[in-house]
Amino acid sequence: MPEANLDLDRAVTLRQLRTFKSVADLKSFSLAAQRLKLSQPSVSYQVKELEETLGLPLLDRLGKRIELTEAGTLLYGYARRMLDVLDEAAVAIEEMRGIQRGKLRVGASTTVGIYLLPAALGAFKKLHPGLVISLEIGTRARVQEQVLRNELDLAVVGPASKDPALSIIPFLSDELVVVAPAGHPLATKRGLTLKDLADQPFVMREAASGSRWSLEKAARKAGAKLMVAMELGSNGAIKHAVESGLGLAVISRYACTLELSSGRLVELDVSGFPIRRDWHIVHLRRRKLPTSVSAFIEFLKDTSWLSRNGSRGRVRPPTD
Numbered sequence: 001m002p003e004a005n006l007d008l009d010r011a012v013t014l015r016q017l018r019t020f021k022s023v024a025d026l027k028s029f030s031l032a033a034q035r036l037k038l039s040q041p042s043v044s045y046q047v048k049e050l051e052e053t054l055g056l057p058l059l060d061r062l063g064k065r066i067e068l069t070e071a072g073t074l075l076y077g078y079a080r081r082m083l084d085v086l087d088e089a090a091v092a093i094e095e096m097r098g099i100q101r102g103k104l105r106v107g108a109s110t111t112v113g114i115y116l117l118p119a120a121l122g123a124f125k126k127l128h129p130g131l132v133i134s135l136e137i138g139t140r141a142r143v144q145e146q147v148l149r150n151e152l153d154l155a156v157v158g159p160a161s162k163d164p165a166l167s168i169i170p171f172l173s174d175e176l177v178v179v180a181p182a183g184h185p186l187a188t189k190r191g192l193t194l195k196d197l198a199d200q201p202f203v204m205r206e207a208a209s210g211s212r213w214s215l216e217k218a219a220r221k222a223g224a225k226l227m228v229a230m231e232l233g234s235n236g237a238i239k240h241a242v243e244s245g246l247g248l249a250v251i252s253r254y255a256c257t258l259e260l261s262s263g264r265l266v267e268l269d270v271s272g273f274p275i276r277r278d279w280h281i282v283h284l285r286r287r288k289l290p291t292s293v294s295a296f297i298e299f300l301k302d303t304s305w306l307s308r309n310g311s312r313g314r315v316r317p318p319t320d
Contacts, residue, residue, distance in 0.1 A: 107143030107155035158210025201229030
């Protein structure tokens with residue numbers, strides 16, 4: 001490419017090019033001044049300086065009409081490409097600053113919110129220490145409603161409501177197991193069915209929970225009617241109740257790993273169990289996600305943070 005004799009690097013400013021492009025786009029000095037928040041004389045001066053530097057007229061002023069000259073048309077194409085790239089760079093930089101300084105509002109149903117997400121959020125926070133992160137734990141219905149109201153950026157839940165306003169992404173799979181206290185008479189039995197457990201008291205989560213929903217679905221499929229002795233609002237309370245001999249429970253394996261390994265709880269051999277269920281990431285479909293949110297979603301899907309936090313093997317990739 002031959003060397004240019006016209007030194008535009010020093011002679012032409014980005015401000016002049018943006019002013020010229022705005023006048024060409026709007027075909028008006030006054031409208032360009034409004035868009036750029038400049039005075040009209042300042043806009044006219046910027047274009048005049050640019051024309052003098054290039055030594056060619058860029059605009060034809062035909063009364064109240066403004067048209068591009070041949071030189072103006074040529075320059076407009078280059079100016080548009082240059083300014084588009086500059087604007088893209090500004091957006092990219094601002095998005096990067098957003099990850100470093102922005103907010104991330106995460107919701108979760110109880111099990112994943114207590115036993116899994118704190119590790120993920122901690123690992124993500126180490127990568128972006130300036131990010132302000134909040135975690136809201138509630139029923140899946142509640143946190144999904146908060147996502148729909150844009151009170152949360154995303155939520156991680158079990159069975160997700162198929163709302164057309166929500167984008168639903170399979171995340172990880174967990175297993176629901178039937179547990180009993182140590183020394184329970186059924187602990188040594190093999191090939192049990194849910195019908196065999198019909199006379200056993202069950203300690204269950206509230207009706208809106210994912211584990212309760214999965215258990216009731218399995219009971220209907222098996223034609224079994226289970227006896228609800230107690231409803232409790234947390235996995236921790238359920239584990240204590242089972243350990244105290246108040247009944248059996250169906251609970252996330254992830255939530256009772258320590259109790260099973262220590263022998264305080266035992267897993268019963270029941271047909272149809274463990275029940276594998278997927279956790280899902282949900283966010284508003286119509287919303288353009290902030291960079292911090294989309295980065296966290298990709299971070300969760302990568303799952304390498306699981307091994308860094310000693311969680312690999314307790315949860316599995318989602319089912320197909």
